Amino acid sequence: MNVNRAKQILDSAKEIEVQHNGTSIWIQNVNNEDGTARVYPKENPENEMTVNVQELEEM
Numbered sequence: 001m002n003v004n005r006a007k008q009i010l011d012s013a014k015e016i017e018v019q020h021n022g023t024s025i026w027i028q029n030v031n032n033e034d035g036t037a038r039v040y041p042k043e044n045p046e047n048e049m050t051v052n053v054q055e056l057e058e059m
Contacts, residue, residue, distance in 0.1 A: 001056040006030045006037050009058070017059035020051055027056075 001018075009016045010027045018025055020039060028038040030053065037056065040048045 006053045
């Protein structure tokens with residue numbers, strides 16, 4: 001995924017399925033400058049992590 005698409009998903013009113021390494025996640029924010037996103041698993045919101053947006057997959 002690219003930064004622009006990650007931002008579109010974040011700003012969307014619809015729920016769009018996104019996965020990171022096979023785990024369904026929510027995108028919390030996107031950093032344009034370094035191409036990363038702050039995400040957390042839907043099933044474990046306390047497990048926040050910063051990942052490269054290229055590792056995210058829209059389902």
